[in-house]
Amino acid sequence: MMGLSVGNTGPAINVGFPGLALQDGPLGIRSSDHATAFPAGITVGATWNKELMYQRGKAHGLEARLKGVNVLLGPCVGPLGRMPAGGRNWEGFGADPYLQGVAAAETIKGIQSEGIMATIKHYIGNEQEHYRQAHEWALPNALSSNIGDRTLHELYLWPFADAVRAGVASVMCSYQMTNNSYSCGNSKLLNGILKDELGFQGFVQSDWLAQRSGVGTALAGLDMSMPGDGLFWQDGQSLWGPELTRSVLNGTVPLSRLNDMVTRIVAAWYQLGQDNETLFDRKGPNFSSWTNDEMGHIYNGSPDDTELVVVNHYIDVQGTGEEAHSIIARKVAAEGIILLKNEDNILPLSRDGWPSFAKAADQLGMKYRVGIFGEDAGEGKGPNFCVDRGCNQGTLGSGWGSGAVEFPYLISPLAALKKAFNPDKVYVTDFPTNAPPFGTEPAILKDQDMCLVFANADSGEGFLTVNSIRGDRNDLNLQKGTDQLITEVATRCGDGNGKTVVVIHSVGPVILENWFNITGVKAIILANLPGQESGNALVDVLFGDVNPSGKLPYTIGKSLDDYGEGAKILYYPNTPIPQQNFSEGLYIDYRFFDKYGIEPRYEFGYGLSYTTFEYSLMSTIPVKSKSLLPPARPETDLSPPKYSEEIPNPSTALLPSGFRKLKKFIYPYLDSSDIKKGNFQYPDGYGTVQSPSQAGGGEGGNPSLYDIHVNVSADVTNIGPVAGAEVVQLYVSYPRSPPIQPAILPQVEAWKFDTDMTDFPVQVLRGFEKVFLEKGETKKVKFSLTRRDLSYWDVMQQNWVMPTSGSYTIRVGSSSRDWRLKGEY
Numbered sequence: 157m158m159g160l161s162v163g164n165t166g167p168a169i170n171v172g173f174p175g176l177a178l179q180d181g182p183l184g185i186r187s188s189d190h191a192t193a194f195p196a197g198i199t200v201g202a203t204w205n206k207e208l209m210y211q212r213g214k215a216h217g218l219e220a221r222l223k224g225v226n227v228l229l230g231p232c233v234g235p236l237g238r239m240p241a242g243g244r245n246w247e248g249f250g251a252d253p254y255l256q257g258v259a260a261a262e263t264i265k266g267i268q269s270e271g272i273m274a275t276i277k278h279y280i281g282n283e284q285e286h287y288r289q290a291h292e293w294a295l296p297n298a299l300s301s302n303i304g305d306r307t308l309h310e311l312y313l314w315p316f317a318d319a320v321r322a323g324v325a326s327v328m329c330s331y332q333m334t335n336n337s338y339s340c341g342n343s344k345l346l347n348g349i350l351k352d353e354l355g356f357q358g359f360v361q362s363d364w365l366a367q368r369s370g371v372g373t374a375l376a377g378l379d380m381s382m383p384g385d386g387l388f389w390q391d392g393q394s395l396w397g398p399e400l401t402r403s404v405l406n407g408t409v410p411l412s413r414l415n416d417m418v419t420r421i422v423a424a425w426y427q428l429g430q431d432n433e434t435l436f437d438r439k440g441p442n443f444s445s446w447t448n449d450e451m452g453h454i455y456n457g458s459p460d461d462t463e464l465v466v467v468n469h470y471i472d473v474q475g476t477g478e479e480a481h482s483i484i485a486r487k488v489a490a491e492g493i494i495l496l497k498n499e500d501n502i503l504p505l506s507r508d509g510w511p512s513f514a515k516a517a518d519q520l521g522m523k524y525r526v527g528i529f530g531e532d533a534g535e536g537k538g539p540n541f542c543v544d545r546g547c548n549q550g551t552l553g554s555g556w557g558s559g560a561v562e563f564p565y566l567i568s569p570l571a572a573l574k575k576a577f578n579p580d581k582v583y584v585t586d587f588p589t590n591a592p593p594f595g596t597e598p599a600i601l602k603d604q605d606m607c608l609v610f611a612n613a614d615s616g617e618g619f620l621t622v623n624s625i626r627g628d629r630n631d632l633n634l635q636k637g638t639d640q641l642i643t644e645v646a647t648r649c650g651d652g653n654g655k656t657v658v659v660i661h662s663v664g665p666v667i668l669e670n671w672f673n674i675t676g677v678k679a680i681i682l683a684n685l686p687g688q689e690s691g692n693a694l695v696d697v698l699f700g701d702v703n704p705s706g707k708l709p710y711t712i713g714k715s716l717d718d719y720g721e722g723a724k725i726l727y728y729p730n731t732p733i734p735q736q737n738f739s740e741g742l743y744i745d746y747r748f749f750d751k752y753g754i755e756p757r758y759e760f761g762y763g764l765s766y767t768t769f770e771y772s773l774m775s776t777i778p779v780k781s782k783s784l785l786p787p788a789r790p791e792t793d794l795s796p797p798k799y800s801e802e803i804p805n806p807s808t809a810l811l812p813s814g815f816r817k818l819k820k821f822i823y824p825y826l827d828s829s830d831i832k833k834g835n836f837q838y839p840d841g842y843g844t845v846q847s848p849s850q851a852g853g854g855e856g857g858n859p860s861l862y863d864i865h866v867n868v869s870a871d872v873t874n875i876g877p878v879a880g881a882e883v884v885q886l887y888v889s890y891p892r893s894p895p896i897q898p899a900i901l902p903q904v905e906a907w908k909f910d911t912d913m914t915d916f917p918v919q920v921l922r923g924f925e926k927v928f929l930e931k932g933e934t935k936k937v938k939f940s941l942t943r944r945d946l947s948y949w950d951v952m953q954q955n956w957v958m959p960t961s962g963s964y965t966i967r968v969g970s971s972s973r974d975w976r977l978k979g980e981y
């Protein structure tokens with residue numbers, strides 16, 4: 157709170173660098189005004205539309221720039237979605253590393269095209285909210301996510317590699333421990349994997365208080381401490397600040413490390429063009445995260461700041477006319493809608509009512525009767541009723557926490573539907589409550605021709621508890637009694653003959669089993685978290701102005717148990733430092749269902765359309781032959797900038813004379829130049845020079861990992877009645893037995909062939925393209941598979957290995973189970 161954003165760095169005035177403003181979050185500009193509330197990440201993932209991913213990022217970046225923000229704290233790919241009830245899964249793009257990686261890269265490119273530094277978060281293993289943070293859960297330490305090396309590389313790290321390759325400026329390390337070292341102090345993760353293997357050139361910032369040690373984190377590769385206070389909130393006691401100065405001056409932290417931190421931050425600033433004063437006026441944010449009033453404090457967290465100045469300038473950054481960001485928000489929300497069920501082609505609806513009925517009704521002069529039920533249809537007490545969207549009331553537009561924003565408006569489904577139906581032909585009755593008076597007024601159900609019933613499931617960040625949900629959901633059920641509401645509506649609508657359309661807004665998978673098979677349930681729509689354009693987007697799809705093309709970015713199981721033991725949140729600590737063992741390895745979401753032959757209700761990648769697509773003519777053309785290992789890491793003649801290694805005179809670090817300190821503000825200055833040599837216990841092996849990873853050598857890893865090995869194409873034809881878009885998905889199955897020959901890979905002899913090594917998932921997503929097809933139109937869809945797409949991480953080799961014997965099976969289809977074409981490589 158020592159600045160107007162959620163994160164602020166001090167300016168380096170003498171050398172001309174402004175302070176930086178860091179602001180959440182993944183779906184808009186948090187705690188601001190007149191800014192767009194975009195659909196959440198999970199909705200973006202459900203679109204499977206790369207262009208929209210980019211456009212949403214770009215609009216988000218532009219809004220950040222116009223609000224005076226330097227660094228956006230998004231996108232989010234951790235959590236990845238190991239646990240379907242994980243509180244923050246909705247901030248990311250779905251439970252698959254490939255989908256997350258593509259969506260993150262597009263988002264980053266969009267954000268950074270506007271000169272804003274993007275932050276990929278939370279690195280890494282931040283899969284649940286319970287015990288994510290020291291002290292937040294009455295335990296002095298956070299939980300440890302214990303992840304094997306192969307699993308780390310093939311699942312959790314994968315999207316971070318894409319982010320680095322896309323040039324992301326910043327990485328936020330996560331709160332919890334990974335393999336029992338805090339992620340922000342884990343040298344293997346930061347120095348080793350992120351900076352060496354993935355070649356990350358930007359800066360690592362800590363999540364807010366995720367830094368748990370001073371010298372340790374500096375040595376481990378942390379570059380920026382956020383928000384600056386150390387072990388506790390807002391006490392002004394930093395683990396760095398003057399302590400970092402002292403540890404450099406006494407030789408504990410090498411000066412080169414401090415220079416490296418600074419270089420990474422300053423270089424990112426130049427890289428993004430923020431030295432351009434026409435685009436970045438250096439005045440800082442024109443809004444305050446701490447008050448909605450016009451007047452406020454710049455250094456709101458300091459009791460010494462008593463001066464009231466204009467802090468909120470209420471600048472509208474939403475764009476106008478054809479440039480209005482609401483257009484992108486609406487497109488994403490509509491394309492993110494997944495049509496799960498559409499019996500008897502009940503959808504799309506007619507604005508005049510049910511088409512076949514409407515004719516007869518017209519003749520009789522009767523109106524078609526539509527009943528709308530459920531609190532989730534309506535406005536409730538307004539979208540901003542609770543801080544950080546920390547309550548579930550009215551229609552659900554986003555989850556809660558730092559990833560949420562103030563809505564400039566929220567078009568409710570009810571408002572949009574009432575406008576959409578033709579009032580001359582359709583009579584709409586609405587009860588935007590989960591307890592309509594069915595008992596006392598049975599006619600409100602009995603008299604309907606069609607019923608639309610709304611339900612939702614919410615979750616968020618662990619610092620807020622909503623309806624006894626502390627971040628992570630307690631189960632996968634619909635919330636606030638809506639299972640019961642749906643059951644009642646579906647059985648009694650039209651006296652049992654009515655048609656019921658169920659609309660769900662949700663943060664992730666929900667169990668549909670309680671009512672799925674009721675005859676009256678004709679259609680199910682999963683609208684995810686649509687943001688401000690909710691109602692408009694829903695109407696677009698319900699009435700067929702937009703043909704649904706969303707696909708599930710996760711699996712909908714029949715119960716939580718179906719996802720496996722690893723999918724369960726650890727709600728109670730199992731040891732003083734809670735341990736989450738990721739023993740299921742690679743087998744999360746569809747990988748788990750596939751491996752154990754479990755029938756989901758709806759599979760990953762599933763979603764219906766109002767038209768039908770036919771697949772034909774698959775071709776698989778090898779471009780490069782297989783080889784076990786990538787070529788050696790390329791040599792580079794670039795070396796990092798060099799600075800003087802001479803430790804400065806401590807007197808240069810003294811508080812400048814005449815300087816007015818603000819209480820709690822974190823300065824680097826010392827009160828005394830008396831520096832004592834430290835006695836820091838460096839960890840064993842600290843002095844050992846590590847050889848660079850063979851998997852590294854470029855941004856995102858060894859550049860040859862991105863060499864194309866095979867090109868695949870397939871024709872897709874729209875053979876149905878209307879135009880529409882199809883998400884063509886490509887899944888790869890590895891050759892059954894890994895062809896590791898000890899003669900070629902001598903180290904492998906030492907390896908015990910456990911399942912982690914020899915087992916491959918039945919299939920993995922390795923490509924998707926969304927194509928729009930007019931009625932009758934055919935398009936060729938093309939994919940390129942890279943070495944990385946065809947390799948697995950070999951723990952002994954510490955490298956990506958591509959099996960060379962046997963063939964890969966490549967399947968192209970409409971979902972992870974609706975395979976249409978098959979090829980080999």
Ligand code: BGC
Nearest residue numbers: 162180181229277363364558
């Ligand atoms: C969250 C981050 C967020 C930060 C700043 C933390 O609690 O985990 O995602 O960026 O706060 O608001």
